[in-house]
Amino acid sequence: MITLENDQLIVKINQHGAELVSAWNKEAKLEYIWYGDPMYWGRHAPNLFPIVGRLQGDQYHLAGQTYYMNQHGFARNMDFEIVDHDVDYVRFSLSDSEQTWRIYPFAFRFDVIFRLKGTKLFVDYEVHNPDKQKSLFFSVGGHPAFNLPLDGGKFSDYYLSVKPEKVYDRLRLVGPFSNPNMPTPFNADIPLRLRQEDYHDDAIILKLDRQKTTFLLARLANQHGMEMTVDNAQYLGIWTPAGKDAPFIAVEPWWGIADTVDATGNFKEKFGNNVLAAGDTFNGTYSMNFF
Template identity: 45%
Template sequence: MITLKNAALRVTVNELGAELTSVRDIESNTEYLWQADPLFWGRHAPVLFPIVGRLHNDQYQFNDHTYHMTQHGFARDQDFLVTSQSQTSVTLTLKDNDETRAQYPFSFQLDVMYSLLERQVSVEYRVVNPGHEPLLFSIGGHPGFNIPMGATTGTFKDYTISATPAQLYPSLTLAGPFSDVENPTTINLERPLQLNHNLFEHDAKILELGQQETTLTLTSNLNERGVAMTLQNADYVGIWSPFPQKAPFVCIEPWWGIADAVNSDGQLEHKFGIHQLVPQSMFNADFSLEFF
């Protein structure tokens, strides 16, 4: 386990999955990150790669071969190598190996970088294509945040998520685990969205961002604790908490990619929201978390 620390925050990162596992306020000892209680959801903030969401039948076709891959891909269960580290930053790296190539026949390098500056944790995903063919991939984050935060006895309904810019956002719904791309809708974030568990009866709420810089702020009127996620260039952001469990956390998930469309033909190159990276090039996906 890796520990990063400055005057305000102590952060831990697991080499398994390059997963953020704790963000704790040093002065108050407030833990902001969900602590992976398996009764509800046994992860903290997994990295989603090389897919986001679910594939039809957990499989896809590429170059006349069928490959099996479960929801959100394999990176979250792979051991990363620490390739750079200081007191306030770390870079963890995953490269293709025999296990990944059995599911995903591409050469790749994935760097996950965390850095602290005052009360902010900056996160960068860097995908490198070292091969000679285009690299087809999606990537995303899945951090969960405790509700309530800090010394309070509040409930899920005491929390809101507000957006900057405050506007009507195009939205995709899920039909089962798949993207219903033929029936887009909207989510009104002109005013803060009050959380309640029934919001997630049909899975995540998904905003289409179109790489517009957007900040989502999770907070309540119970105290001054909260977190603001700023997405620099994300395609989508999902908001999720498990249903029908009344879980004491919510995830705000930056995505560069999304679950298979309802009518997917299973061909990876046709996958809805897939990114294509030309040989010998690099893709950057960035977001930051401000804890207060």
């Protein structure tokens, strides 16, 4: 377990999956990251790579071969290497291996970087394609979950507000699969009141189109909460497990999305995939302010 600390925060990150497991605000005396109770959901804030969401049949096709991969990919279940570490900074790295080639036949390096600054934690994703010829196809995303209620009240006392305040496209899910051809409007002029019954059809997904977007999670009293700024993501997922009355909400920046309802299985044609040319590096960033 890696610990980062400054005058405001103590943050703990597990080397397994490079997963954030704790963000403790010293002054507020509050734990913001979901405790990971397996009765509801046993994770805290997994990193999703090289897919986000689920594949049709948990499989895809590439160069005449069929490969099998579970929901959200394999990075969350692997040990990362610690390549750089200071009191308020750590860089984790995962590279291709014999194990990954069996299910994902690409050379890659996936780095997850955490930086503390005041009450903010910055998370940077770097995906590098070391291949000298082939392009790299991938998705990546965050899945941080936050304790609710945080500082009193009940789950439904909390809301999520979005800036810029505008009408976003909301992508619907059919089972675990996306349906991008039939979006519905999501009016961010009105804060989203959090209600457990709104997640019976899985996550609420907003299309961000890589525009810098800020999400405020708090009660109306607004004494304590979490503010997430997503710099360049394609989508944002809002999720709590249906029918469990789980005491947390996940706010998830995604650079990619689950297979569409009509996906062909061809990985090079996968909706929402990023394509990285040989030798290039991708950057995705977001931050969380724990106030």
